[in-house]
Amino acid sequence: MPASIEDVAQRANVSISTVSRVLNRRNIVNDKTRKRVELAIQELNYRPNVFARGLMLQQSNILGLVLPDLHGEFYSEIIRGANLKAHELGYQLMVSSAGGNNDGNSVLSAVSNHGLVDGIVVMVSDIDSKTKKTLDKVMIPFVVLDGQVEGMKHDSVVIDQRHGTEAMVRHLIQDCGAKRIVFVGGLKTNIDTIDRLEAYKDVMQRASLPVSHDDVYHLDFSYEKAFLLATNLVEDWAATEAFVFAANDEMAAGIIDAAIEKGIAVPDQLRVVGFDDTRIAQMTRPRLTTVHVPMSSMGALAVEVLCQRLKDPQRPPTKLTLQSDLVVRESCGTTHAESV
Amino acid sequence: MPASIEDVAQRANVSISTVSRVLNRRNIVNDKTRKRVELAIQELNYRPNVFARGLMLQQSNILGLVLPDLHGEFYSEIIRGANLKAHELGYQLMVSSAGGNNDGNSVLSAVSNHGLVDGIVVMVSDIDSKTKKTLDKVMIPFVVLDGQVEGMKHDSVVIDQRHGTEAMVRHLIQDCGAKRIVFVGGLKTNIDTIDRLEAYKDVMQRASLPVSHDDVYHLDFSYEKAFLLATNLVEDWAATEAFVFAANDEMAAGIIDAAIEKGIAVPDQLRVVGFDDTRIAQMTRPRLTTVHVPMSSMGALAVEVLCQRLKDPQRPPTKLTLQSDLVVRESCGTTHAESV
DNA sequence: TTATGCAGTGAAAGCGCTGTCATATTCGAT
């Protein structure tokens, strides 16, 4: 049984009020008394009980982070960034996946743990996800990652997909001389895919390049699916000097490997670019030209915004936009970097 | 301000004791009363306050998971498995990284949050890590992942590196006809590297094959370092028909890419195998022959063991060993699978 | 009738802490 504040008080021969005071550096405590108390705390290896504290203070210093999935480099980075920042600000992070069999229930469960977490960071990548509805019931502050919930006031941290996507497509057209660009996206309902696809179409049209319906594919962001798809098409793509714009690095890697397997050299015979700038982009030869999405910053920033809201519940909702930037590497054939 | 048990009691016209009783399905509550209370709970959308509950029960239903790092497929999988199992058993998971600037302090902090977590799962991959010392002070149940702390009684879940490693080396020698196997490991102090290296040496010696000191490299598990190393050596390796056994998939991928860049075909001219069987193993062409380490099972199992200990603190310490198994794919040249 | 048992409920004591208010002590100024 761990020591309580009472034990410390007894040992230091003071009242628990005094102990509490030195603990919270509040009011004035006589220097000698303080030393005595501090000694007692050390000797007993005393730590305030979180529950008692939480009960009084109505806060836990725990933040929730709910992601669609915990799999893969992308989420890994967000967690990392969020975790670091949370610790920096004196919070603990509780990570959950909304996906899997729980389907948004864990949001609810994390939240309905009623006061366990002081606030949450949620990522809702699927547009018709139940999570959004669940969010309605959330009574504590939350910030939405990479999305916006209609008709609700809340903070959010989003990625400007547009900027990076446009820079990429422009680069492909202007610097690399692309005439045809195949777009390999994620699921049709995926919010990122939608944004990126739109930006891609815009730039294509502005450049008076045709956007063929047949040149837009919807996969599931996986290497495997992309590899399979590319296996069939890569020769045609190479023959027509098409460029391939994959909506994440993993798929780009799959496409490149499919090309190599078919004896098609990247970037000499086929140019492939990715999105996200995960570690995979550098774990591929040629290294991927891709769009850098500051994932760990996004996680960190979300935590920061959340903490600010916690401090000042009245402040107007913020929407922070992070820039996505073109990163030119080798897989597109030019190393001639565009300044972004 | 959320509803309290008091509010529910009032609305249902009963005492808080009765509410508590229906909440905890304890003792007998008259059916009619129960219905009334349940209705009130619904209407008020009432959830018991975790802190008050924790204060009484001295437990939080939160488990801590402390990993050396949160980066990469390997840890990702562990988190995933642990998270799933934790939810399944009615617990929440709190994930921390011991690494980074905190250096084991987060273990302490997570733990010294005194009662916040009911127990923790720790992974200590570095043998002279401070974390081990910190563990001494941990007063709550913990299970160690992939390691053992000398002189302490505790549960652990470990991977039998030996089995997989030996199977791999044997496969390379017997089925693939390897005469020289280069070992590319992680840091010298890394516990996994040590185990794997030892097993590798054993099998080599048993097969009367020379283990040259020059054929053992210590990198840092990264693609980049492996790529760089391999760039210089890959031609020599190919010329001498050496096999390369990398201590994780990432390095194997780096080596393969280095080979391809030098125009050396894998597996035709050079055979490279990995370890861990992360998703990377399948995101590489040729797909990696590797050793499957059941990471997500490991995470899940650790959580399970921890929960059992929580239920029965007296039970003798368990040490669970998970098998690592050879997975033969393409990068070693034989698809002739050895039965394991 | 009185005793006995039992299902069903409420009152109240904490769990370990914070924060308010009251109290005790000191000290310079009257």
Added chain:
DNA sequence: ATCGAATATGACAGCGCTTTCACTGCATAA
């Protein structure tokens, strides 16, 4: 000496819950 302010500390009321114990009816047995 006397007083007020400033300083330092303690007593105690909760925070929302669980749990023990006591109590109320009411049915059954003596």
